[in-house]
Amino acid sequence: MDAIVKKRIKQVIKGDQDAFGEIVEIYKNSIYQLCFRMLGNRHEAEDMAQEAFIRAYVNIKSFNQDLKFSTWLFRIATNLCIDRMRKKKPDYYLDAEVAGAEGLTMYSQIPSNTPLPESELESLQLQEAVQKEILKLPDKYRTAIVLKYMEELSLNEISEILDLPLGTVKTRIHRGREALRQQLRYV
Amino acid sequence: MCPEQIIELMHEYLDDEITPEQEVVLREHLQSCKECESLFNELKKTVAFVKSISTMQAPDNFTANVLSRLPKEKRSVWMQRWMKNHPLLAAASLFFILMMGSLFSTWNQDKDFSVSKQKNLVVRNNTVIVPKGETVIGDVIVRNGNLDIEGEVQGDVTVINGEKYLASAGHVTGQIDEVNEVFDWIWYHIKKTTQDVLQIFGDQPETK
Numbered sequence: 001m002d003a004i005v006k007k008r009i010k011q012v013i014k015g016d017q018d019a020f021g022e023i024v025e026i027y028k029n030s031i032y033q034l035c036f037r038m039l040g041n042r043h044e045a046e047d048m049a050q051e052a053f054i055r056a057y058v059n060i061k062s063f064n065q066d067l068k069f070s071t072w073l074f075r076i077a078t079n080l081c082i083d084r085m086r087k088k089k090p091d092y093y094l095d096a097e098v099a100g101a102e103g104l105t106m107y108s109q110i111p112s113n114t115p116l117p118e119s120e121l122e123s124l125q126l127q128e129a130v131q132k133e134i135l136k137l138p139d140k141y142r143t144a145i146v147l148k149y150m151e152e153l154s155l156n157e158i159s160e161i162l163d164l165p166l167g168t169v170k171t172r173i174h175r176g177r178e179a180l181r182q183q184l185r186y187v
Numbered sequence: 188m189c190p191e192q193i194i195e196l197m198h199e200y201l202d203d204e205i206t207p208e209q210e211v212v213l214r215e216h217l218q219s220c221k222e223c224e225s226l227f228n229e230l231k232k233t234v235a236f237v238k239s240i241s242t243m244q245a246p247d248n249f250t251a252n253v254l255s256r257l258p259k260e261k262r263s264v265w266m267q268r269w270m271k272n273h274p275l276l277a278a279a280s281l282f283f284i285l286m287m288g289s290l291f292s293t294w295n296q297d298k299d300f301s302v303s304k305q306k307n308l309v310v311r312n313n314t315v316i317v318p319k320g321e322t323v324i325g326d327v328i329v330r331n332g333n334l335d336i337e338g339e340v341q342g343d344v345t346v347i348n349g350e351k352y353l354a355s356a357g358h359v360t361g362q363i364d365e366v367n368e369v370f371d372w373i374w375y376h377i378k379k380t381t382q383d384v385l386q387i388f389g390d391q392p393e394t395k
Contacts, residue, residue, distance in 0.1 A: 014264060015264040016264050016268075017254055017257055017264075018268070020254070020257070021250050021253075021254050024249070024250045024253050024254070025250055028245040028249050028250060028253075029243060029244055029245050031245075032243060032244075032245035032246070032249065033241070033242075033243035036243055037243075042246070046245075046246055046249070046252075049245065049249070050249070050252060050253050050256060053253045054253065054256055054257060057257055057258075058258065126236065126239070126240075127239075127240045130236045130237055130239070130240050131240060134237070145237065149234065149237040149238050149241060150237075150240075150241045151241075152241070155202060155204075170198075170202065173198075173202065174195075174198040177198065177201065177230060177233060177234065178230075180233045180236075180237065181226075181229045181230050181233045184229075184232070184233050184236055185229045185232075185233075187236070
């Protein structure tokens with residue numbers, strides 16, 4: 001796959017947008033997931049994920065082709081999300097939490113048509129619980145945990161993406177894991 | 188309270204960075220310490236939970252939305268793709284462009300004065316004169332010069348990039364053509380080519 005990506009990148013550098021479309025197809029799920037886990041909101045996540053791809057396209061000439069493209073792309077997306085988290089304004093989205101109602105989102109204000117089967121409901125609740133705890137983590141730990149467990153990247157890759165020494169990445173993952181453990185131990 | 192270095196080993200284990208010797212130390216401690224064992228199990232459960240939610244799909248139309256937000260594609264790439272998709276049209280238009288190009292260039296290059304060779308034509312300062320009382324036989328073509336007809340021309344007259352004067356006594360038996368603009372020039376070429384082609388086809392039955 002790396003060979004295909006390399007070839008497509010050469011085409012993109014020549015300005016071929018169809019080739020870029022193929023690159024987007026390959027990475028869209030992981031980049032979208034990264035943004036969603038970091039920001040916790042589908043609209044923002046889609047917006048940031050799109051922005052990440054657009055920045056990659058615009059700056060493709062500055063990409064060093066000897067390196068891994070995914071690392072570079074993840075770095076763009078991660079930085080965008082961190083920036084976004086820092087200057088987050090109180091926007092209103094459907095899946096934003098309703099103030100004063102713990103765990104309730106605007107979606108729950110809309111009556112659902114089909115009742116969910118119990119098992120699905122349970123796993124959905126678990127997913128929501130885990131997502132909520134991830135969102136509670138401080139930026140530094142959240143980024144490391146998401147890259148490690150959502151994107152299943154190696155510690156070396158994470159250290160390249162975040163431009164941090166391996167030891168720092170390890171510490172952040174350890175602390176993030178410990179914080180999550182304390183929150184999720186009774187689930 | 189669990190010893191710090193054992194917790195460190197748990198994290199090394201979860202990061203897949205533990206050495207076999209360290210793992211033995213960890214295992215031995217876990218067997219003897221219930222507190223550490225439950226902590227280790229909680230950590231493993233946490234990791235499993237986090238991993239369990241790691242399948243997300245981008246929304247529909249994601250790629251299309253990204254592509255629609257990109258800055259405009261370079262023209263050259265667009266042309267390349269267009270040519271790949273329409274090879275025949277591309278070949279035809281290329282041929283057309285080349286033909287036009289050659290016509291333009293001949294128009295621009297032919298700045299020299301020239302005139303068809305007929306013995307009784309008189310040339311004076313870029314003006315070709317058919318003298319009074321004389322009869323020129325054959326087609327007269329003048330390039331980049333004027334033509335002054337005072338006598339008689341038995342044939343067609345063509346003036347390219349110039350003017351012709353026909354005196355009251357002058358007379359031309361064939362057609363008179365004046366070509367001054369590029370488009371006239373192209374039209375003239377097309378007519379000439381068609382005539383030549385028709386002549387080739389017209390000649391064939393005679394040669395048989």
